[in-house]
Amino acid sequence: MMGKRKHKPQRTCVGCGQVEEKSVLIRIVRTPEGVYVDPTGKRPGRGAYLHPRRECWQQGIDSSLSHALRTSLGKEDKDRLVSYLSSLDQEG
Numbered sequence: 001m002m003g004k005r006k007h008k009p010q011r012t013c014v015g016c017g018q019v020e021e022k023s024v025l026i027r028i029v030r031t032p033e034g035v036y037v038d039p040t041g042k043r044p045g046r047g048a049y050l051h052p053r054r055e056c057w058q059q060g061i062d063s064s065l066s067h068a069l070r071t072s073l074g075k076e077d078k079d080r081l082v083s084y085l086s087s088l089d090q091e092g
């Protein structure tokens, strides 16, 4: 058998456009109820990925997330994402 290498799934951050290991990115998911952060990465729905850092997050909220998720972000959606980022900031 050929040496089997563990393939690490990669995704593109919609904030900076960098390809990154999926495990370091945070998934954002579009649901019928709105746009949510999906820390488990398992929520069904159209997803997009962002680095857990302010520049990428802001870029995503301002423009690229709505494009990636093919929806428009309402105020509640944006507030929810911003507050999630704030909670990350407090840890770091």
Ligand SMILES: [Zn+2]
Residues within 6 Å of the ligand: 013, 014, 015, 016, 017, 018, 050, 051, 056
């Ligand atoms: Zn990024």
